[in-house]
Amino acid sequence: DIQMTQSPSSLSASVGDSVTITCRASQSITYFLNWYQHKPGKAPKLLIYAASSLLSGVPSRFSGDGSGTDFTLTITSLQPEDFATYYCQQSYSTPRTFGQGTKVEVK
Amino acid sequence: QLHLQESGPGLVKPSETLSLTCTVSGGSISTSSYYWGWIRQPPGKGLEWIGRIHYSGSTDDNPSLKSRVTISIDTSKNQFSLKLTSVTAADTAVYFCAREVRGDGYGDYGMDVWGQGTTVAVSS
Numbered sequence: 001d002i003q004m005t006q007s008p009s010s011l012s013a014s015v016g017d018s019v020t021i022t023c024r025a026s027q028s029i030t031y032f033l034n035w036y037q038h039k040p041g042k043a044p045k046l047l048i049y050a051a052s053s054l055l056s057g058v059p060s061r062f063s064g065d066g067s068g069t070d071f072t073l074t075i076t077s078l079q080p081e082d083f084a085t086y087y088c089q090q091s092y093s094t095p096r097t098f099g100q101g102t103k104v105e106v107k
Numbered sequence: 108q109l110h111l112q113e114s115g116p117g118l119v120k121p122s123e124t125l126s127l128t129c130t131v132s133g134g135s136i137s138t139s140s141y142y143w144g145w146i147r148q149p150p151g152k153g154l155e156w157i158g159r160i161h162y163s164g165s166t167d168d169n170p171s172l173k174s175r176v177t178i179s180i181d182t183s184k185n186q187f188s189l190k191l192t193s194v195t196a197a198d199t200a201v202y203f204c205a206r207e208v209r210g211d212g213y214g215d216y217g218m219d220v221w222g223q224g225t226t227v228a229v230s231s
Contacts, residue, residue: 001170032214036154043203043221044146044154050216087154091207091215095169096144096156 002026002090006099012107017078021102023071023088032092035064035073038101039084048073049091078104109134111204111222119198119229125191129204129222136185137162142207143187144218145178147200155200159207160187194229201226 003026013019023033031051036044046055048064051071061076075082083106088099115127129143136143144159158168160178168176177190191198201224208216 030214032210032216034217036218038154043205043223044218045221046217046219049208049219053216055217055219089154089156089217091210091217093214094159094167095171096159098154098156101153 001095002029002093002097004088004090004097004099006086006088006102008102009100010103010105012105013078014107015078015080017107018074018076019078019104020075021073021086021088021104023066023073023099025069025071025090025092028068029090029092031067032090033064033066033071034089034091035062036087036089037082037084038087044087047086075104109206109220111206111220113202113204113222113225115202115225115227117226117228119194119227120231121195121229122193125189125194125198125227125229127189127202127204127225127227129187129189131185131187131206136180136187137182139163140209142209142215143180144205144207145189146203146205146218148203148224149197149200157189157191157202161209196229199227199229 033051035048038044052064110132142159145157175192180187203224204222205218206220
């Protein structure tokens with residue numbers, strides 16, 4: 001199985017801040033890396049697929065980068081609705097695997 | 108607009124079989140462009156992929172679940188289902204169904220439509 005490691009596990013930020021979350025795969029997954037936003041009691045929401053492609057309707061303050069084993073999710077100008085847990089997930093091989101999550105909290 | 112809805116018992120006894128169904132509305136499940144999958148989240152933990160099925164009937168599942176998983180599809184009802192046998196308290200979780208976008212052979216493109224999730228508790 002491909003192991004996905006996210007960092008940090010949590011971070012505190014204020015509205016308007018920029019934050020970056022990193023995700024590392026245990027082997028190359030080329031660009032088959034996806035990012036999800038998850039809020040309690042809701043379904044996870046796909047934000048970015050194929051490492052850097054923004055899903056239609058997702059605000060442009062979300063961006064993804066990386067290839068191979070190292071990836072980042074950046075949120076510029078954090079908005080109140082962005083406080084949530086973010087997961088990376090590889091879709092290169094099965095079983096699909098997720099990072100452990102990064103909780104973005106209000107400072 | 109595509110909508111997925113999970114249904115099934117909210118309480119299952121230990122050693123019994125957990126059975127859930129995902130009903131797809133607003134679009135056909137019989138398309139080669141997507142897989143249909145199950146994901147779960149135990150209380151206080153992260154997301155765990157359970158498995159997926161293609162409308163052709165081909166399946167993949169997570170070896171960590173030790174062959175307890177069966178995923179099936181009923182194209183006539185636009186539904187797919189999950190059976191998880193020999194459940195224990197560790198199988199208590201919110202279970203989600205989701206659509207995964209099929210790629211070009213080298214990988215796939217994420218789970219873009221999800222059900223709202225259903226909570227299943229394993230307890231006697």
